[in-house]
Amino acid sequence: MKPVFVTISTRQRKQEEFATRDDHRDSKRRTRRRRKHGERDQKDGERRERVEEKLVAERDRSRIEHMPPIEGQQQQIIIPPKKRVMAKQGRFSFDWDNTDDTSSRVDHLEEAPLLFGRSYRAGIDRPEQRKRKKLFDFDLRHWSEKKVEEMKERDGRIFREDFNISYKGGGSKISRPMRSWAESGLTPQLLRAVERAGHHNPTPIQIAAIPLGLQQRDVIGIAHTGSGKTAAFILPMLNYIVASRGFIKNTRELENDEAEAEEGPYAVVMVPTRELAQQIEDETIKLSHYLSGIKVVSIVGGQSIEEQGFRIRQGCDVVIATPGRLIDCLHRRYIVLNRCNYVVLDEADRMTGEGFEPQILGVLDAMPSTNLKPEDQDKELDEKKIYRTTYMFSATMPPAVEQLARKYLRNPVVVTVGSAGNLITQHVIMMNSSEKLHRLEKLLDQLGGDKMAIVFVNTKRCADTLSRALDKAGYRLTTFHGDKSQEQRELSLEGFRAKRYNVLVATDVAGRGIDIPDVAHVINYDMPDKIEKYTHRIGRTGRAGKTGAQGNYGLVAVDVDYLSLILCGQAYTYAKFQSFFMVLIPFILLFSDRTLKVWSLDGLQVHIDLVIEFLKVWALAAGKKTEMLATCGSDAVINLWHDSDAAIV
């Protein structure tokens, strides 16, 4: 049989091909559609399941809520997860407020041309400009040109910057500093007394601390030596006494002054030395000149306690005391502190840090505790109520001591003004120990007969030896130390104040608080063992805004032969680092076992990086913190030493 050939035309073949391809595509589409439907069904199913689960959960919850619990069966409580809500308070804002800028340049920002934006007219974005104008639309006058009621938050900041005042703690409701005596809120009698004392303008610490005292806030006040801290605590204290005398008389209606006297003083000031107590007594009497009948008594060691007890029983409003003698009087019941609500610790770091603690606690325990402020710092103080107010003042306050001191205070405001040693030029003269006396005599000769100097030594014996040597050499001098009788001490200070003597040889008993005007030089014949002592010693000059004419001299006996190498470079000028170096070198020499070589002290050129490196190593070796080296300049060094608690012990 012959095979049959079927011929298929090209057209036919193409038609078949297309048909198969269409079939194929259709089947694919169908599969995809089927799969899609399947997925949708599955999703619908899942959604349905979720809704059902939710309904069941809600039904269960409402059943649990409304049905009494079945005995013996533990009830399962379903707590829906809490929605996270961000607390608005406490959220830190990194935004700038325009008033934060206290520089006088702030107006220039407004004037800056805007060359970007929507180009509303000639490249200037008008709406944006209007918005900015509104933002910067605050009164740019200096605070001194404004009335007090016109002062805004920004003015307050500039004011504090101008006086170098800073606050720490105390919450947000601290009263703002006063700008003048007239704004202080002190009674007219006190203002008259201030005028009479010749204090025409308040000093920065007075500006900051007096309003806080009047607000009954606890205060830790740190301001440089001779800056008027005494008046800063006496004035609010006297104001408080005037107010509480009236208050107590009105409320208790005491019949006579005798009964009132039995209640004890309204205020107690504790100080570390007798001379300081007497000095504060004088200042209090001076400032209470126009307040009728304010009685001030100082009770210190070295005088008859019976006599002091008698004076207290005669009635007193203010007691100024050394803690030891005050405790003795309390134990003997010469004094009660039933209505004492105002406590001041002057030279607070010395008082809390150096062994007076048990006595201070004893005194505080003898005071009424009912008037203590609420512990909750956000709780507002009742203006009509009398609270216990505690004031602490000093020129130095190492952080560790501040921490210790805080337990006597409730929510204190820490006020810091400036830095120590601002007004005092400091010099260091290096020499062998055998040359010290000769060099001291040379310095005293340079002073001339009329200039006054305090020569500090570290021990009573050294004070006596040095005094004998200087006396022999014919200097007009007096000696002052703890082994002298009270009478001798008083005579010494009185004679020095009256300029019968122009040299006072003293130990650290005279290092703190003693206010003798016109002391031109403080000479550290022996360098002190702590930076705080150094600060207080040099603070006997440059008081009440006066600059220490030639300031403080530290005579450091260093055997030059044993000095080995530091420095020398061209990078920094002598003038810039003079004070930095003048303070640091003696301490380095005294307290490090490393030695230094100073190529030349006159016209010294210091390569500061080298010094810093050296000090870092030294500080590490001595276990001290090294951030003290972050800044230079004598003030910074002193302060940073405080800050880093690296007081050299």
Ligand SMILES: Nc1ncnc2c1ncn2[C@@H]1O[C@H](COP(=O)(O)OP(=O)(O)OP(=O)(O)O)[C@@H](O)[C@H]1O
């Ligand atoms: N507002 C004032 N204007 C002018 N002088 C003042 C003012 N307030 C106080 N003084 C005077 O300044 C001197 C130093 O004051 P004060 O003894 O109170 O200083 P201080 O800060 O307590 O010093 P230190 O830290 O050494 O104890 C005193 O003679 C005092 O009379």
